[in-house]
Amino acid sequence: MRWRRCPHPAIAYDGGMDGTRTAAAAGSADGSAPFGLYVHYPYCRVRCSYCDFPIAIARGEPPHRDYLAAVVAELDRRAPTFAGRRLVSVYFGGGTPSLWPPECIAQVVAAARARFGGAALREVTLEANPTDCTPERIAAWRAAGVDRLSIGVQSLDPGELATLGRDHRHGDGEAAVRTALAAGMPRVSADVILGTPGGRGPGVRRIAAIDPGHISVYELTIEPRTPLAAAVRRGALQPLSDDALAEAYERVHSVLTARGYEHYEVSSYARPGHRAVHNSLYWQGAEFLGVGAGAASFWRTPAGGVRETNPRSVVAYLRGKPPDRVELSAGDVERDRLWLGLRTADGVAGAPRALADRLVGAGLARVDGDRILPTLRGFLFADRVARWVVEG
Missing domain, CATH: 3.20.20.70 (Aldolase class I)
Known part of the structure; x- marks a missing residue:
């Protein structure tokens, strides 16, 4: 598929905060x-x-x-x-x-x-x-x-x-x-x-x-x-x-x-x-706390961040099984910020020049000041955009 529903970041597989640029x-x-x-x-x-x-x-x-x-x-x-x-x-x-x-x-x-x-x-x-x-x-x-x-x-x-x-x-x-x-x-x-x-x-x-x-x-x-x-x-x-x-x-x-x-x-x-x-x-790369069976959490640390995921099984959750934990590097956190932000019309600031040039050249984004904004084609090919971000 060319574009996909973004998996809910707070579910295990799932200033102003109204989408403003902050x-x-x-x-x-x-x-x-x-x-x-x-x-x-x-x-x-x-x-x-x-x-x-x-x-x-x-x-x-x-x-x-x-x-x-x-x-x-x-x-x-x-x-x-x-x-x-x-x-x-x-x-x-x-x-x-x-x-x-x-x-x-x-x-x-x-x-x-x-x-x-x-x-x-x-x-x-x-x-x-x-x-x-x-x-x-x-x-x-x-x-x-x-x-x-x-x-x-x-x-x-x-x-x-x-x-x-x-x-x-x-x-x-x-x-x-x-x-x-x-x-x-x-x-x-x-x-x-x-x-x-x-x-x-x-x-x-x-x-x-x-x-x-x-x-x-x-x-x-x-x-x-x-x-x-x-x-x-x-x-x-x-x-x-x-x-x-x-x-x-x-x-x-x-x-x-x-x-x-x-x-x-x-x-x-x-x-x-x-x-x-x-x-x-989620799309702005902010922190979130997820509680309940299968819920995930993310918070930042000086080294990067932490992602924890509760057990998917309700029985295991009710019995108190601890979450899985993954330590994220600063690079991991930054890549997540970029690909999630590029799912939004507000786009992102601070994208690497090579990535910006690649996205613009493919018609997936445009430049607006210091920000890279996705085009409708960029929305349509959001999977490709995310893959390019992850690949570096």
């Missing part, structure tokens, strides 16, 4: 840097056909309280590492965190505020399944501290939803976005998948007509050891060609930018003031 986003080891908290809730009703995230299928009622206790205990253990830093975002991902009782979500938000302070907190996001987005539940999430919903619409086409193994109907996604907006949720993102084999497209034009503040358009990545990959191997499904996927990507770009959405990251479109604060931290 050196503070990159942070430093002096304790003053902003950071984001990612909370992984692993339980789902079903496993989607494309999913290779660390999840667990709930057989009956998930152990909500046990998992809450483990997450809060992990916050206690990890708090000293992030002492003095400014917590600017909390993101509940999964899994299906909209299955977690709102009172559990409220307790995690309160625990984070108690340990890191809440003065700088600008966004609390909850990923939600469309069928969970009732007015009553949305009100409970707001009371718990959530001010942004990321709704997994995925597609408005019933055939695509069936291929993806989703457990909601084609009308549920539209209804969920409308309900969230009508209920007064301050920030709403509709998340869709592009490139489902045999489909007619996710229905981006219809979603944009509802006017959520944010739309994420992720390429379908067919991961090994998923039911979707097995269907492709059997010949039951034919993935889109690179050319067809590129055409679909460019159509989405045209539709959304014509409606006033800013294409600010490879997969992300926003109305003014609605860029994702939490995801912008």
Whole structure:
């Protein structure tokens, strides 16, 4: 594939922080840097056909309280590492965190505020399944501290939803976005998948007509050891060609930018003031703390940085198995800053001259003062850009 959904940096495989150009986003080891908290809730009703995230299928009622206790205990253990830093975002991902009782979500938000302070907190996001987005539940999430919903619409086409193994109907996604907006949720993102084999497209034009503040358009990545990959191997499904996927990507770009959405990251479109604060931290190379099964963390050190990854198994996590740890050199951290930053319309400063010349020569970027900014072609070929950064 030419371009891919960026793996969620806080999941194991997953100044102003609204995408503004700020050196503070990159942070430093002096304790003053902003950071984001990612909370992984692993339980789902079903496993989607494309999913290779660390999840667990709930057989009956998930152990909500046990998992809450483990997450809060992990916050206690990890708090000293992030002492003095400014917590600017909390993101509940999964899994299906909209299955977690709102009172559990409220307790995690309160625990984070108690340990890191809440003065700088600008966004609390909850990923939600469309069928969970009732007015009553949305009100409970707001009371718990959530001010942004990321709704997994995925597609408005019933055939695509069936291929993806989703457990909601084609009308549920539209209804969920409308309900969230009508209920007064301050920030709403509709998340869709592009490139489902045999489909007619996710229905981006219809979603944009509802006017959520944010739309994420992720390429379908067919991961090994998923039911979707097995269907492709059997010949039951034919993935889109690179050319067809590129055409679909460019159509989405045209539709959304014509409606006033800013294409600010490879997969992300926003109305003014609605860029994702939490995801912008990742793209700007900032630090993040990940708690929960399969969650990853990154923080800077004088030598470079550290990345820790919790066990993917929920059972192992609840039993207290320690995370895997990788020491990163300064070069590793800088390469990550470059390739992640080049996924955004704001680009990066300080890129090596040879890399900048190569990207500009290939039509993947342009120069704007001291910054290198990706072109639409650079977004389309984001995998190539990342590879060139890593190769040096």
